Amino acid sequence: MIKPASFWESQHPKIVIDEPLRGAARVDVAIIGGGFTGLSAAREIKLSEPALSVSVFEAQYVGYGASGRNGGFNMTLFGLEPEITILRWGQQRTQEAQHYMIRAVEYVRELIEQYDLDSAYEHTGIVRVAYSSAQVKRLKNSMELFQKLGLGANYQFQPSRQIRQSIHSPRFQAGIFEKNSGIINPFKHVQELKRIAKNAGASIYERTPILKIEKSSNSIKLQTPDGIVTCNRLIIATNAWSNTVRGLPRIRSRQAPVWTSQVVTQKLSEQQWDDIGWSQRQSVEDNRQLIHYFRRTRCGRLTMGGGNVAFPNKNTMESMNTVKIWKDLHGHIKWLFPSLKDIQIEHRWGGPVSVNLDMTPEIGFIGDQRIIYSAGCIGHGVSLTQLNGRTIADLVLENQTELTDFWIVNRKALAWPPGWVGDGIVRAISTGLKLWDALEERELQEKPDI
Ligand SMILES: Cc1cc2nc3c(=O)[nH]c(=O)nc-3n(C[C@H](O)[C@H](O)[C@H](O)COP(=O)(O)OP(=O)(O)OC[C@H]3O[C@@H](n4cnc5c(N)ncnc54)[C@H](O)[C@@H]3O)c2cc1C
Structure with a gap:
């Protein structure tokens, strides 16, 4: 079994x-x-x-x-984020990477169409959202970067009023919508x-x-x-x-394995979906370093993943107990959507992603x-x-x-590097990213520990 x-x-x-x-x-x-x-x-x-x-x-x-x-996001994001890619690799390579990723999203979509795969695919687009003014500033930098790379037409900057009209969260301060993205049941x-x-x-x-x-x-x-x-x-x-x-x-x-966690809520009622909006069903990532990714499922639930990460044993790679992270993800759903303050989590899991230096x-x-x-x-x-x-x-x-x-x-x-030096580096990177988020979110009130 x-x-x-x-x-x-x-x-x-x-x-x-x-x-x-x-x-x-x-x-x-x-x-x-x-x-x-x-x-x-x-x-x-x-x-x-x-x-x-x-x-x-x-x-x-x-x-x-x-x-x-x-999470099932068929998306064009390469590496951590384009601003970091351009810093490390320069404009030409960032552009090439973006083109590869655009081709990759199309490759998956065409494959599903060509073979009529039962993958529950929806080409919904994706929105990257900001919760704080520092995150909004970085979103604006991203928009400028996309223009510079000649990709501006794929993205639309959405000020808070526009993004909140679409998905009714009082936390969204702005977003960038990208039409070239979709969701699958992985x-x-x-x-x-x-x-x-x-x-x-x-x-x-x-x-x-x-x-x-x-x-x-x-x-x-x-x-x-x-x-x-x-x-x-x-x-x-x-x-x-x-x-x-x-x-x-x-x-x-x-590479080193890093564990990301995910939760799924109980089914939302029609009234609950009406309160939240989200009728376009676009997937969402936030503009943090330790990102959250969230979307609707076909069966009427909300799934939320990301936030803090954990570090599996490199030899056994056993599933991890990440109770605190699951709790934080639950808290983040309620923080984003106050109308879901009583929503229950019905499924919890996680898995390793491959991170190189x-x-x-x-x-x-x-x-x-x-x-x-x-x-x-x-x-x-x-x-x-x-x-x-x-x-x-x-x-x-x-x-x-x-x-x-x-x-x-x-x-x-x-x-x-082998042994504890390598383990120390992966932990140091994650702590650095966590601090970066904390700094950019210090203006936020009533925020759970995410
Ligand atoms: C929780 C979670 C959420 C994610 N969300 C997204 C998302 O929404 N969008 C996105 O773009 N990416 C996402 N990712 C990343 C994405 O899922 C992976 O990058 C991708 O699936 C990797 O595919 P893969 O075939 O390379 O590896 P895997 O799917 O990991 O397959 C590797 C396989 O190798 C097998 N294996 C290992 N060792 C051996 C061995 N010695 N002998 C035989 N078999 C072996 C394993 O059992 C495993 O099945 C997420 C990852 C996780 C864990």
Whole structure:
């Protein structure tokens, strides 16, 4: 009996979990990890080169990872925020990153349309909201930045009156609405990705953790509990679990897992929705550093995630008890919408996101070009990781394309220092971001500890 890893999974009809690998297998391309990255890469490789054998090995079951647990925001945000990206990477690269992300959102939307996927997709747009004058100032800077990047037409600045007309929260001081964004039910979507990857000819083995990778000059071998896989090319699509992968020390230093939490309310009555408005159903993120993300669900609930983060044990990656953070998220809902002061929370969960040292996604090679990994999508990987699947397919097939020329591919990313130094850095970054928020929100009254 599986305990659902998220609200989305708990509402999903019983899934069929495919058989684990037993015995020896030989494949052209092996993929570790059955999330958006791995499944998307598997399908794309098979569609481009049907003659290649492609197998995905998932430690638990498809949807167990972040891909089945997330907020479902199909969005263009790259890294932490554009102002930081431009500071670190300059205008040209920020522009290229934004174009990649716009393409990524479209890629997901078109995929859903093309295959008629049952992903509960709604192209609602997204609004980034500010609660304080300092946050409004940064929103205005963002608008200027988007204009400078030639992307102004995609965004609309909404002063407090306009944003509150749409979503009735007295806390919103301003917002930036972006039309090019949507929401999915992530668990449904990842199950659909499994279905179409199999239809394209990929094999999926679930309950098949890869225990060890052994690389030699003429083959790559993967050890599973009941078998062994020999492959020519390997894709490591384990995201925030990458530090648990054994056999290739370099993969362990690419990223660190950080835990983000989410809650879902009971169903709201029609009267409660009328009080809140929100008829356009746009998703919302706030303009904090430790952001909150919130949206409506198809079944009439409100889901809220983010705020403070936690740090899972890097070796076990066990689910975390984040009672205090869930309580804060509940408090934040009531703070935003005073009419929901009695609303109850019915589901609580969380999951790890993959954070690298410069908060910028990367796709790279380990050792030589036979082994490809992807990491560092932070909490903004729904669209990114799916397009990354296409980019990784091009790398595997040795096709140089516009996607493989994107500068996150094979960039010289900084490694996390090992042990307590690395752990200290991730905690220091999170404390810094928390202080930044506290400073920008000190004018707010009656604010719960968020
Ligand atoms: C709570 C939460 C909310 C989020 N909300 C959003 C959002 O709204 N919008 C957005 O853009 N992004 C969001 N994200 C981030 C987004 O979900 C991820 O970036 C994305 O799903 C990562 O996909 P992936 O395929 O790379 O990794 P995952 O989906 O994490 O898949 C990795 C898989 O690898 C498997 N694995 C690990 N080790 C092994 C092994 N040794 N052998 C075999 N398999 C292994 C794991 O079991 C897992 O299933 C959120 C993340 C979380 C956790």
